[in-house]
Amino acid sequence: MKKEFTHLDKTGNASMVDVSNKEVTARTAIAISNVFLGEQVISQLTNGELITKKGAVFQTAIIAGIMAAKKTSDLIPMCHPLGLTDCKVTIQPINKESVEIRCMCKVLGKTGVEMEALTGASIAALTVYDMCKSFGHHIVINETKLLKKTGGKSDVDNK
Numbered sequence: 001m002k003k004e005f006t007h008l009d010k011t012g013n014a015s016m017v018d019v020s021n022k023e024v025t026a027r028t029a030i031a032i033s034n035v036f037l038g039e040q041v042i043s044q045l046t047n048g049e050l051i052t053k054k055g056a057v058f059q060t061a062i063i064a065g066i067m068a069a070k071k072t073s074d075l076i077p078m079c080h081p082l083g084l085t086d087c088k089v090t091i092q093p094i095n096k097e098s099v100e101i102r103c104m105c106k107v108l109g110k111t112g113v114e115m116e117a118l119t120g121a122s123i124a125a126l127t128v129y130d131m132c133k134s135f136g137h138h139i140v141i142n143e144t145k146l147l148k149k150t151g152g153k154s155d156v157d158n159k
Contacts, residue, residue, distance in 0.1 A: 007078045014149040016078050022110040027151030031117035033093065033101045033125035041135050042096055050132065057131040058091040065089035065103050065124030069116040079115050082107050087116070089124050098142070101125050112152050118144060 009015040017137040044050055050057035066087050073081040094100045103120035105113040125141045132139055149156045 001029070003067050006110040012083055012150065014078065014140040016080070016100055016135070017111070019080065019110040022152075024041045024108055024110055026106070026108055027112045027149070027150045028106045029114040029117035029149040031114070031121040031145065032103075032123040032147055034098055034112060034142045035101065035103050035125050036098045036138075036140040036142055037128070037132060038138055040136065041139075042076045042093055042099070042134055045093065047107035052134065053132055054131045057128055060131060061091060061101065061124040062089040065120040065152060067137060068123030069103060069105050072116045072119040075119060080109075080111050082109055082113060082116060084113065084116060089120055091124070091128070099128070101128070102147075103109050114149050117149075118146060 005014060006017050007011055041050065049059065054060070066089055068075070069087045070084060073079040084105055086104070088104045090102045091099050092102075101121050101124045103117045103124065105115075105116040105120065107113045122141075122144050127146065129139050129141060145158065146156060147158050
């Protein structure tokens with residue numbers, strides 16, 4: 001069975017997917033971004049937080065990630081506006097050089113929240129970069145990916 005792009009109409013023009021006939025279901029998505037900060041930056045962690053002249057890095061990034069998830073349809077043209085029922089962003093060191101940013105989004109709706117979770121994780125990662133770049137521009141956002149989604153036609157588990 002040949003897959004087709006869902007955001008194109010029959011003439012090949014960009015088009016929002018019509019979800020009016022879909023069932024309302026509980027939908028969740030979890031996305032991650034891994035950020036290489038380097039040992040010099042990670043070694044400055046105090047009580048699970050980095051404090052710079054700009055403020056508390058992780059707390060600021062968490063707020064930015066939640067705000068971004070809520071604004072996904074303003075940033076990505078074919079995304080439906082969603083009333084998220086939950087959004088959580090966490091940031092944890094995964095080794096002596098990197099942190100993992102995890103964004104979980106939930107909605108009761110007719111379309112999934114993968115893009116919201118990916119946007120939240122991405123913007124949180126960019127916020128960490130912005131707030132830590134005074135340590136140097138060696139910081140790398142290595143990977144952003146969907147880990148899991150539930151609800152709708154199919155579930156995904158990329159763990």
